[in-house]
Amino acid sequence: MNENSVVAKKKFGQNFLKDESVLHKIIQSKPKNDNKIVEIGPGLGDLTKYLVDVGSVEAFEVDTDLCKILQEKFKKEINTKQLHLNCGDVLNAWQSSSEGNLIDEPYDLVANLPYYIATNIILKALADTMCKNILVMTQLEVAEKFCAEAGEKVFGSLGIITQSVGTAKIVVKVPPTAFEPPPKIDSAVFLIQKDKDRSDKDFEDMLRVAFMQPRKTLMKNLSSKYEKAKLQEVFQELGLTLTIRPHQVNTKDYHQLYKKI
Numbered sequence: 001m002n003e004n005s006v007v008a009k010k011k012f013g014q015n016f017l018k019d020e021s022v023l024h025k026i027i028q029s030k031p032k033n034d035n036k037i038v039e040i041g042p043g044l045g046d047l048t049k050y051l052v053d054v055g056s057v058e059a060f061e062v063d064t065d066l067c068k069i070l071q072e073k074f075k076k077e078i079n080t081k082q083l084h085l086n087c088g089d090v091l092n093a094w095q096s097s098s099e100g101n102l103i104d105e106p107y108d109l110v111a112n113l114p115y116y117i118a119t120n121i122i123l124k125a126l127a128d129t130m131c132k133n134i135l136v137m138t139q140l141e142v143a144e145k146f147c148a149e150a151g152e153k154v155f156g157s158l159g160i161i162t163q164s165v166g167t168a169k170i171v172v173k174v175p176p177t178a179f180e181p182p183p184k185i186d187s188a189v190f191l192i193q194k195d196k197d198r199s200d201k202d203f204e205d206m207l208r209v210a211f212m213q214p215r216k217t218l219m220k221n222l223s224s225k226y227e228k229a230k231l232q233e234v235f236q237e238l239g240l241t242l243t244i245r246p247h248q249v250n251t252k253d254y255h256q257l258y259k260k261i
């Protein structure tokens, strides 16, 4: 098999990024540092060829057909150890790692992610203490959730977990025509710069309860698990109205709420 005879496999979320201007934008947006670069799903190597020029790359590709093509295409970089290619499922690699670290040195995740597991991968990267920055392409809808600010309709657990560890911003929105084959939806590249470790599991459990029914009031959602009288006291202390909706409360107040209830 060679590159020209590759047929994209839907089950692996294969949409190859062909727009050179978007590839350049990704490389320009990468924070300048000496961290290892982790690429999940190098595919045909269109992004990889730029990444190996700016750093040392650890790549994970699940598709064995693509792995063979990449081994051939990047023979030189593999020999010089500028690229290390892991042929297998990145989620298994994370699962089998100790402490939830994908690799055991500081790294930046830079990738055009497989969309069917993009949210899962980003949550794992946010929890991975070795991961310092996340620069990824996902569906626009997912990117907007990770980059949302309090008050926006799409502000929810993903935005709060992200703001609890750092800052996030959309770098560029990308139309379907940038890919081969084109996906059905718009995409976006976004950057999360981490400056703290991920919040604890109990905090995230509270968020799940808070957003259980996103259009209901925060009080209604939280009182399904926490004592109402205590909630009323804490809401008053924090200046939160009893009718406030979950997306209207900012990350700082969620942390205060968590501490107090």
Ligand code: SAM
Pocket (backbone or CB within 6 Å): 012, 013, 014, 015, 016, 017, 018, 040, 041, 042, 043, 044, 045, 046, 047, 060, 061, 062, 063, 066, 088, 089, 090, 091, 111, 112, 113, 114, 115, 117
């Ligand atoms: N980076 C390439 C590009 O930009 O053209 C390909 C991106 S494509 C959206 C996603 C890639 O992730 C595919 O190469 C696919 O085979 C790979 N992939 C899907 N699931 C994976 C998994 N569980 N572990 C590692 N790679 C995976």
